[in-house]
Amino acid sequence: MRRPFLIECKRQSMLVMLRRLTSVVALAFALTGPGSSAFGQATPAVPEDFLDHVRRSGDRIHFCLNPASALMEFDRAVGQRLADMLLLPAEFNQLANLNSHYGLDYRITLTDSDLFIQVSNECDALIGFPNPAIGTIQEWLMTTQPYYKPRFVLAFGPGVGAGIDDLAAGAIIGSRVSVYADSFLRAFLETQGNRWQRRIYSGNDGIVADLASGAIQAAVVWEPAINLAAATDPLATGIRVVDQPFALPVLELAIALPTNQVFLRNALDAAITELRRGGLNQLLAEFGLPAE
Amino acid sequence: MRVTAGLLLASASLVASATFAAAQTDPFANFTPVTDAMLADPPAGDWLMWRGTQNHWGYSPLDQITTDNVGDLRIVWSRAMTEGHQEATPLVHDGIMYIPHPRDIIQALDATTGDLLWEYRRELPAEGLPSIILTRNVAIWEDRIIFNSKDNFLVALDARTGELVWETEVRGQEDWGWSTSGPMIANGMAISGRSCAQQTGTGGADTCFLTAHDLATGEEMWRFYTLPQPGEPGYETWAGIPDDARRHVGSWITPSFDPELNLVYFGTSVTSPYSKFYKVDAANLDDEFLYQTSTLAIDATTGDLVWYQQHIRDQWDLDHPFERILVDTVIAPNPDEVRWISPNVVAGEERRVLTGIPGKTGIFYSIDRATGEFLWARETVYQNVISDIDTATGRATHPVEMIPTAIGQSLQVCPPAVGGKDWPAGAYSPLTNTIYYPLHNLCMNSITLETDIRLSPYVLAPGATNAGTIRGINVETGEQTWIWENATPQMSLLTTGGGLLFGGDVNRRFRAFDQETGDVLWEQIMPAQVGGFPVSYEVDGRQYIAVPVGSFLLSGAYTGLNPDQRPGTGGNAIIVFALPEN
Known part of the structure; x- marks a missing residue:
């Protein structure tokens, strides 16, 4: 289901960005190692038996997707485009055991332990992560800038x-x-x-x-x-x-990563900046989603 | 090298001989079916249910191990268990131990050696279950082992072979929620509760219920909704919110049973979201939302509600599902220590009480278990969610400032969502007429987030220097007989006829205390957190103490309190102790 790579930014600036991001990503993988679970922050008390401790292939990005989200296919397309910008193949794994039945929702309905296990074992980054409107996220996670801010x-x-x-x-x-x-x-x-x-x-x-x-x-x-x-x-x-008689918040959809993936987060941030500069609106139109 | 090889050969011969000898002896030759009468009055050497007896005492009358000789206790066998969260209880009958592992694995072991006799592994669906699922206990009736499976079946196994006898689907597998505890056996029925859908999970208000199943056939005999359905009493207490938004009042701990009154006693959990302002207007914030955080006395035969007592009206995830301990006792609460005493209490009169700490607040109650009449209550750990209790009715008053009204409010809630008291069980001793509880001096710094109140971080309660305590509370007077403090939280307890109290902690220490004084008489460092429930049993005249170890669900909340202690996670095993044979 990979969609055509349609990006609206100028070819020249794209090439410059690609060179920069590729080197950043290579450094990120070299320093942190994909699949590492030593997040360095308070993590849920998950028995070690549940963690694979297997290093994932370092030449690609493994994204986790939220199948309970109405935007999962859009998220997949976003992830693919970001990976394309970073000159990396992308692989996608769906989170399991969500037990959610809301078809038009975006939430990730996993316990903290389950989320930790699946993010540790299945992916480098979790796409479709809703930034909380108030408070903080799990100590072992960090997020990129939002790639989509629906109202x-x-x-x-x-x-x-x-x-x-x-x-x-x-x-x-x-x-x-x-x-x-x-x-x-x-x-x-x-x-x-x-x-x-x-x-x-x-x-x-x-x-x-x-x-x-x-x-x-x-x-x-x-x-x-x-x-x-x-x-x-x-x-x-x-x-x-209709015309809004009172203020309402937006939802920020971002990419969540373990806190040891700082370099990858920075690379994705840069790619998201480019996506939001050109290409996002067309992608939203493809999926029938409202523009920001 | 030659010597080593010779030893190996000799060892191999011995193992082969032992295996051959074992094969010649039917370990189930002395197995006797477990009758309702035996469950009502278990043989002293057996441990037939979660807390040993239907009154949930957590007490073994065995007295071979005493305050004088407990220092001689030795490990006699141990055995590794399946990975996952460890909150298991072994049952023992006629020298056979039955123990549940995470992921619906049940084993029968020789209770003197730990040798495997049979194993049942349930084939669970690949999807729809969390990665970490636990089973606190199974039940035994006649020649059957009964348990609630994680795919929402009630399952009966042949106690001699582990083969499936029957299974009955209790609830749809697509619904969120599980039974983490096993049933109480009463009148030939398996009676149990379960957790049910949170706000974001699948399944609605009709997934929150208690059931009774005929043990001969697996047929469901009755069902009681812990979240009242349209037309049922209590439905009107939900401030008129739509059915679809009524969630999560379940019951996730095994009930106790009084065969004389024919009443089974359940405790219930909270709503979802916990804080009510998410769903109702200010005028209804402190409504009852039945049957959240209540004790329910249910007719065991019909499933009818006989009485209920609601302990709090929750806003903070302070569940009240824990063991209801049943004691016949004189009551004479000491007003110097007992803050709330009913005007109807006649000091010195004997009552059949349901007593102890049913919920996370740490409040200790005494209730007439025939009528539900409130008798007395006292605080134990520091708490700030109850300002008063009506001594005529038992109804709690909550400080207005502790009831959230909007997103973004900060509160220090004491105790926190892990208690006070949590699922680790207390134990009663008839020798001292005292219940001993593992209690925590904790609070949580919370904020009302978009979806619900945040349940952490956990901090020491005001004035506390240690997170863990064991406290003895006399059920006649309400007096605290002693307190023992420890930096790390304590886990489940066991009392014995030898005057001992056994219990472990999160930092791998397993100890024996003197029931009278609280003095530590013996300590053993274990390989892992002491997550399981200790039990005692006897085989061939020898008393054993058994305790499953391994980290448990939410143990991280406790280990984070003492970062210098690193007990590790996992390491599931069962460790069994006894005195030297000579």
């Missing part, structure tokens, strides 16, 4: 109106529980004297389905969920993002 948005169901003033008093606004955006909605509703009702959902699937069917009139929702639902559900094409 949370206020959206209306078909025929509801064009702005918040069109929303009738008592109308229901859906919201995903346990996302930072939900707290923004709650704060907004309080300032409005709770003129509208908030209904919580465990996943984006339910929000989009109820918006499309008219069961709820509005929702704060992760914008890619709308696009992806519309690709398969004709009713969802009637969902519209």
Whole structure:
């Protein structure tokens, strides 16, 4: 499923960048050794038997993908392009045992121990890692700069109106529980004297389905969920993002690496800069995802 | 070289002889089926269930090993176990030891040598299970070994051969959550609970339940939802939030059983997310969300709820599923130490109580186990999540400032999500009418994140100098009889008729204490963290002490407290001690 390498940056600058990044990556592998689990930071108490301690082939990047993410194929394409920029073959392994059933989600639903084992054994870098909106990530992980920053948005169901003033008093606004955006909605509703009702959902699937069917009139929702639902559900094409009457956060999708992979992180950061400078928007369009 | 070769030949001959001799003797020749009557009153030399008896005492009446001779204890055999998190309990019956390993491996061993008699390895699905799965205990009934498998079956094995007798699917394999503990056997039924879907996991509110299965056939006899379903009592306590958002009130420790009252006692876990503000408005933050963090008394025959007592209304992942200890005792709580005493308590009266520490707060309760009436409660470790308990009802009051209301709030929560008390079990001794508990002087510096409250980092509680303690609490008076402190957290305990208390710690030390004084009488350095549950049994007139070792789930939370100690991870094995034969 490798996609054509379409990058919009100028050929000259590309060649310069490739030379620089290739040397950086070679140094990274030489110094750290792929597959090393000596992360140097507090790690989960995982019995050593669970760790392979096998050095992966050093001439390629092994990415882990999150199969529970609605963006997994997009993430794979991003990983492939970043690897191409670094003149390295890419291999992809899917995380296992996620036990997640939210089709329009992005979360990684693994215990810290399981994540540690799989990242240690299966990959150099985990692509599709959502940076937490608040707090810190695991001590043994670090992240690149984000490669995609989709929004949370206020959206209306078909025929509801064009702005918040069109929303009738008592109308229901859906919201995903346990996302930072939900707290923004709650704060907004309080300032409005709770003129509208908030209904919580465990996943984006339910929000989009109820918006499309008219069961709820509005929702704060992760914008890619709308696009992806519309690709398969004709009713969802009637969902519209409206003018935002209050601020909502973006989700930062980045690449997570063990903390001993500093050089590789720097190389990926540089490649992400180039991707975001040219090529990302086309990739988003290919996958039907909203532009930032 | 010649000598070495000769020794090898001699050794080989001896091994061959031993194997041949063993083959000539049926190790199950003396096996007697385990009846309900035996389970209600086990033979002194057996260890027939998780905590030895249905009342969860963790007590063996064997008294060959005493405070006087415990210093002579020696290792008599040991045996490596499968890798994975170690929280196992061996059962012993008629000289046969049955022990669960991680990944649903069950072994039968000669309890005097550790020699393998049979092994069952369950073929688990490649997908859908976490990498690390553990089993605390199995059960025995008649000639069957019963356990809850990680692929959500209740399984019966032939105790003589390890062959599968029957299996019954209890819950869909696609649902998040497992049984990490085995069933309680009551009236020919296997009664058990399980964990269930967290907010991000598969499976909804209908995956949180207790079950009873007929042991002859595997047929499910009743089911009780620990997260009430539409139309059931308690459904209304969830502030009207959608069914899909009601999650995670499970029960992950083996219940206790009173055959006279025909009641089985479960404890329950918390909701997901733990903090309620993620789902409900300010007016409902402190609602009950039944049956979170409660004791449930269930009719063993029908599955009907007879009474419940909710201990806290959680916001911080302070589960209450732990062993419910059943004691018939005089009660006379000492008001100098017992902070909350019911006005209905008559000092000196005898009560059938459910007592001890059921949850992570470290609060010690005494409850009439026939009626659920609150009798008294006291604090043990430092805690800041309960400001008061209504002595008429047992209902806790929580400080308003400890109830999160928004993302980004910082709290120091004491005890933390690993307790106070956690799953390592306490033990009761009828010799002293005292329960001994492994308790931790810990707090967690938490912040409310996007998805839930952060459960770490763990720090020492205010004023504490040691993380680990063992405390004895008298069940009549509520007085703390002694406390023993240690830098590293303590693990599960065992009491014996010899006046001893056995227990290990995270830093590989396994000790014997004097029940009366708390004095350390004996210590053995083990090869790994003492993650399993110690037991005692007798074969051919010789008393044994057995304890599985190896690191356990979340042991990193403890090892991180003392970075100078490096007990290592893994190293699963069972170590067995006895006095010299002569």
